[in-house]
Structures are given as structure tokens and as C-alpha cells.
Amino acid sequence: MAVQLFLNGVILGSIIALGAIGLSLIYGILKFGHFAHGDLMTLGAYFAFLFKVQLALPFWLAFILAAMLTALVAIILNFVLYRHLRKRDSVIVMISSVGAALIIRNIILLFWGPQNKFYDKAIQMPIILGDGFLRIKENQIVILILALILVIAVHLFLTRTKLGKAMRAMADNIDLAQITGINTERVIIWTWAMSGVLTAAAGILLAFDTHLTPVMGWNLLLPLFAAVILGGIGSPYGAMFGGLVIGISQEMSTLVISAAYKPAVAFTIMILMLIIKPSGLMGKKVS
Amino acid sequence: MTLGGIFSYLVFFLIFTGIYAVMTLALNMQRGFAGLFNIGIAGFWAVGSYTSAIMTTPPSAEHLGGYNLPFVLGLLAAGLVAALLAFLIGIPTIKLREDYLGIATIGIAEIIRLVIKNEEWLSNGVRGIAGIPKPMAGFLGHNYNIFFLLIVVLIIAIFFYLSEKGINSPWGRVLRAIREEEEVVKAAGKNVVRYRMEAFVLGAFMMGVGGALYAHFTSFISPEAFKPMQATFLVWIMLIIGGSANNFGSLVGALLTWGIWTGTEFLTGMLPAAYTTQASALRVILIGVFLEIILLSRPQGLFGEKKYSASSSKS
Numbered sequence: 001m002a003v004q005l006f007l008n009g010v011i012l013g014s015i016i017a018l019g020a021i022g023l024s025l026i027y028g029i030l031k032f033g034h035f036a037h038g039d040l041m042t043l044g045a046y047f048a049f050l051f052k053v054q055l056a057l058p059f060w061l062a063f064i065l066a067a068m069l070t071a072l073v074a075i076i077l078n079f080v081l082y083r084h085l086r087k088r089d090s091v092i093v094m095i096s097s098v099g100a101a102l103i104i105r106n107i108i109l110l111f112w113g114p115q116n117k118f119y120d121k122a123i124q125m126p127i128i129l130g131d132g133f134l135r136i137k138e139n140q141i142v143i144l145i146l147a148l149i150l151v152i153a154v155h156l157f158l159t160r161t162k163l164g165k166a167m168r169a170m171a172d173n174i175d176l177a178q179i180t181g182i183n184t185e186r187v188i189i190w191t192w193a194m195s196g197v198l199t200a201a202a203g204i205l206l207a208f209d210t211h212l213t214p215v216m217g218w219n220l221l222l223p224l225f226a227a228v229i230l231g232g233i234g235s236p237y238g239a240m241f242g243g244l245v246i247g248i249s250q251e252m253s254t255l256v257i258s259a260a261y262k263p264a265v266a267f268t269i270m271i272l273m274l275i276i277k278p279s280g281l282m283g284k285k286v287s
Numbered sequence: 288m289t290l291g292g293i294f295s296y297l298v299f300f301l302i303f304t305g306i307y308a309v310m311t312l313a314l315n316m317q318r319g320f321a322g323l324f325n326i327g328i329a330g331f332w333a334v335g336s337y338t339s340a341i342m343t344t345p346p347s348a349e350h351l352g353g354y355n356l357p358f359v360l361g362l363l364a365a366g367l368v369a370a371l372l373a374f375l376i377g378i379p380t381i382k383l384r385e386d387y388l389g390i391a392t393i394g395i396a397e398i399i400r401l402v403i404k405n406e407e408w409l410s411n412g413v414r415g416i417a418g419i420p421k422p423m424a425g426f427l428g429h430n431y432n433i434f435f436l437l438i439v440v441l442i443i444a445i446f447f448y449l450s451e452k453g454i455n456s457p458w459g460r461v462l463r464a465i466r467e468e469e470e471v472v473k474a475a476g477k478n479v480v481r482y483r484m485e486a487f488v489l490g491a492f493m494m495g496v497g498g499a500l501y502a503h504f505t506s507f508i509s510p511e512a513f514k515p516m517q518a519t520f521l522v523w524i525m526l527i528i529g530g531s532a533n534n535f536g537s538l539v540g541a542l543l544t545w546g547i548w549t550g551t552e553f554l555t556g557m558l559p560a561a562y563t564t565q566a567s568a569l570r571v572i573l574i575g576v577f578l579e580i581i582l583l584s585r586p587q588g589l590f591g592e593k594k595y596s597a598s599s600s601k602s
């Protein structure tokens with residue numbers, strides 16, 4: 001039972017990790033919590049639904065198109081709203097992102113309605129390992145592999161490319177990065193693009209594991225922030241690790257508490273981290 | 288609609304405006320004066336609603352208590368429990384950057400919703416609590432709403448007076464100074480965290496009372512009774528439109544925003560009945576776009592920040 005929950009936790013954790021990487025970089029670079037991140041995730045999942053189910057494209061193509069479209073939406077949000085509000089009080093940008101979250105969620109409701117949707121209605125038989133000891137669906141194996149590929153891609157991007165290094169530098173210290181001649185506006189746009197892609201991927205994989213609902217991403221917002229704070233704001237690797245810890249803790253917690261309180265687990269871990277070490281495991285000091 | 292019908296609708300409209308105005312005054316205390324970022328207003332709202340419901344309903348097997356206490360004690364208890372909750376959230380977060388408080392308040396609002404939904408012994412779960420007493424309802428008959436409106440106005444007047452009094456006192460000056468130049472205030476030897484916490488707890492108290500007013504007016508509450516994020520968001524729009532750190536602006540902001548929000552209901556009401564889901568989604572989109580436009584074009588709101596001169600203090 002515990003091993004099964006652990007596995008479920010790793011699956012949920014990789015999904016949270018994908019969403020949290022972008023959230024953490026944006027948080028580190030632009031210094032505000034992006035509260036529309038969860039709903040951007042939902043949007044990515046619904047874009048994929050549009051391409052895969054409504055337009056009957058192959059899954060890989062739907063995945064890529066949805067990721068690109070979500071990245072575009074993230075860039076537009078930055079262009080229309082955050083770029084102008086950033087220079088003011090951070091609370092203003094954050095409340096604007098709360099507004100963006102509500103707008104996105106209700107646009108989804110408007111076009112796709114409140115009912116659950118599925119990429120594939122066929123019921124998958126889980127693969128049973130070790131005499132019923134461990135059950136895993138084919139989809140879940142695909143999720144784990146895709147998440148791993150994306151995380152490796154992010155790692156290579158952040159360590160091997162000039163743009164990736166600039167992003168890390170800016171998340172670390174934006175003033176210093178500016179002095180060294182980094183074109184910060186350009187890097188910010190690419191950060192939104194990358195966050196959009198990763199967030200869409202997280203949403204698609206979550207819907208692939210279960211189903212689509214207009215609140216799926218909103219419900220993951222707290223775990224996403226918990227992962228970011230646990231790992232340290234601005235640290236992409238911290239976000240990956242934080243995502244896994246949150247995902248595994250949420251699933252394992254059902255051994256002792258009611259499953260209804262899973263979101264409370266993420267919250268509790270976050271609060272404990274804020275009490276013990278507000279800068280997170282891999283972040284720099286915050287005031 | 289007859290003249291009497293219009294009048295009674297107006298009273299109904301003003302009661303809701305008034306409940307939201309209490310919330311906006313409360314948020315103004317937290318955000319306007321102390322710069323605190325609370326996006327879990329719905330959580331304090333719900334705590335206030337449920338506390339007063341449990342305190343004032345007759346004994347019931349369906350939920351905790353039913354302690355049959357008078358309305359006024361219900362309001363007071365609602366404020367106190369919400370204030371206590373704020374204090375507990377404030378301990379780990381209030382000394383950190385404002386965004387942490389924002390994330391924590393959204394989290395606590397979500398957890399409160401889960402507790403109310405799942406703990407049947409406490410709140411009767413999804414079935415909610417019905418029959419929350421309306422003070423003096425039997426006595427007043429069909430003029431009841433006018434009486435309730437007077438109660439709401441009285442509460443607003445008390446909170447408005449206390450808030451103005453507080454902000455013009457030395458306490459309020461320190462609070463505003465912290466918002467502007469935290470380091471300077473620290474250097475002056477003031478305990479910044481304590482002042483912030485006080486503003487947060489006071490605001491939460493008001494939100495709890497506002498929640499209680501809502502419960503007594505609708506007389507039925509359940510986890511699905513209102514949409515938490517929508518309620519929180521509306522209060523924020525009210526504050527932003529009125530202009531942060533301006534109590535008068537908060538009241539006008541509440542009136543305008545609730546007017547616009549109700550207006551969109553008329554607008555989308557013209558759509559065929561089959562489109563109710565789309566209509567309510569469209570309303571939120573409209574009000575969301577409205578907020579973004581205000582933020583971009585008139586960030587200081589309609590009235591901007593009221594100038595509080597140091598000499599206006601009477602203390």
C-alpha cells in the first residue's frame with residue numbers, strides 16, 4: 001500500500017514539479033507570485049483537448065501545439081498586463097494575476113463547459129506487478145517518461161545555453177545580471193515562454209492521468225506554490241525537488257488522514273518551511 | 288415592476304452592498320493602511336458565517352451546538368474567531384514578504400472550505416446550516432429587510448468611525464509609515480511586526496462580522512453557497528476602485544462594484560435560459576477585464592489615497 005502510494009506520489013510530484021519550475025523562475029526574476037499559473041496549466045490541457053479530440057490530431061502534435069499556444073498566452077499576459085504593472089507595488093501585479101486566473105478559468109468554462117472531459121474514453125487496465133503489490137497504468141508510465149525527458153531538457157537548457165544561464169543569473173540577482181549586459185526584457189519573454197510550455201505539459205499530463213475539469217489547475221496552485229517555497233524561490237532545481245516532495249507527501253498522507261485533506265498537506269509543509277527556513281532548501285535568503 | 292417592488296429590490300441591493308462594504312473596509316485596514324496582501328477573504332468570511340450560525344441557532348443534532356445565543360453575541364464571536372485565525376496565520380507569515388501572506392491566506396481559505404465540507408459534526412457538511420435566526424424577524428414581518436439594512440449601516444458606521452479614528456492616531460501613523468518606509472520605522476525602534484499583526488487581526492475581525500451579517504441575512508449557509516474566489520476578488524476590485532487607504536473610497540467602491548456586478552447579471556440575464564453556465568462565466572470575465580483596465584489606467588482608483596496629515600490627529 002505504502003509503495004503504491006509512493007508511486008502515485010511520484011507521478012503527481014512530477015506533474016507539480018513541471019509546473020513549479022516556471023513558477024519559481026518567474027517568481028525569482030520578476031519578484032511576484034504568479035497566481036494565474038494553475039489556470040494556465042488548465043488552459044494547456046484544454047488546448048490539447050481541442051487539438052487531440054476536437055480536431056483529431058495525433059497526441060504528440062496536440063501536445064506540441066498546446067504547449068506553444070500556452071506559451072503564447074503567457075507571453076501575451078506579460079505583454080498586456082505584468083510588464084506595465086511590474087514597476088509598481090508587487091501586490092498590484094499579484095492581484096492582476098488573480099484577475100487573469102479568473103478570466104482564463106471562465107473562458108474555459110465558456111467554451112468547454114463545466115463537465116469532465118477525457119482525452120481517451122477507453123478504460124485502461126493497469127499493469128499489475130508483483131501479485132497485485134503495485135498497479136500502474138500505461139498512461140502513467142508515459143507521464144513519468146515525458147516528465148523525465150522534459151526535466152532533462154530543462155536542465156540542459158539552463159546549464160548549456162546562453163539564454164538558460166541568463167535566466168538563472170537573473171533569478172539569482174537581476175541587478176547584477178543587468179550590469180553584465182544581459183538583455184533582461186528578452187530573457188523575461190523567454191522565461192514566460194518556457195514557463196508556458198512546462199505548465200501546459202504539466203496540465204496535459206495531469207489530464208492524461210485523470211481527466212480535464214476547469215478547476216484542475218486552480219486546485220494545484222497551492223501545491224505548486226508549496227513546491228516553489230520548499231525548494232527556494234528562483235531555484236528551478238529546488239522546484240523540481242519540492243514538487244516531488246509535495247506530491248509524495250500528499251499521496252502518502254492518505255495513510256493517516258482523510259484523502260479530502262490532501263491540499264492541507266501541501267499547506268502544512270509550506271507553513272513549516274516558512275517557520276524553519278523561509279528561504280527554502282535551495283533558495284537565497286529572503287527578507 | 289411596481290414602485291414597491293423597486294423599493295424592496297433597492298433595499299435588498301443595499302444590504303448586499305453593505306455587507307461587501309464591511310469587507311472592503313476590513314481589507315482597507317489590512318491592505319490600504321498596512322500593505323498586507325490577503326486573498327483569502329472568503330476564508331474569514333466563511334469562518335464568520337459559520338461561527339455566528341453555530342452560536343445563534345437552536346440546539347441541533349446536525350451540527351455543532353446550536354447555542355441559541357443572541358444575534359449580537361453571534362456577531363462578536365464571529366469577529367473574534369476570525370481574528371484568532373488571522374493571528375495564527377500571521378505568526379509564521381507576517382514578518383516575511385507580503386506575497387507569502389497572500390499564498391498562506393489562499394491556502395487557509397481552501398482548508399476552511401475543506402473542513403466545512405467534510406466535518407459534518409461541525410458544519411453539517413455540504414447540506415449546510417439552515418434556519419439561521421434573523422433578529423426580530425417575527426416582530427417586524429415584511430418590513431424586515433429595512434430593519435436589517437439599518438443594522439448593516441450601523442455596523443458600517445461603527446467600523447468606519449473606528450478605522451478613521453485608528454488611522455489618525457499615533458498607531459495609524461506608524462502603520463502608514465511602515466508601509467512607506469519600513470526600514471526607517473524599524474530604525475526608530477518600533478516593532479514593525481506587531482503593528483502589522485494588529486492591522487491584520489483587526490481587519491479579520493471586521494471580515495468575521497461581515498460574514499456573520501451575510502449568514503443572518505440569507506439565513507442559510509453551505510460550502511457551495513457562494514464562490515470563494517469570486518467573493519474575494521469582488522472585494523479587491525471594490526478596494527482598488529475606491530482607492531487604497533481611503534475609507535470613504537472603500538464605501539463608494541463597494542457601491543459601484545456591486546452595482547456593476549449586479550448590472551452584468553441583468554445583461555447576461557437576457558441570454559436564453561439554456562446558457563446559464565456561460566452567462567455566469569461571462570460575468571466573471573467582464574468584471575475581470577474591468578479590474579485589469581482599472582489597474583492599467585487608473586491604479587490609484589477613483590479617489591486615490593486620502594491625505595492624512597500628521598496634525599489631524601487629536602491624540
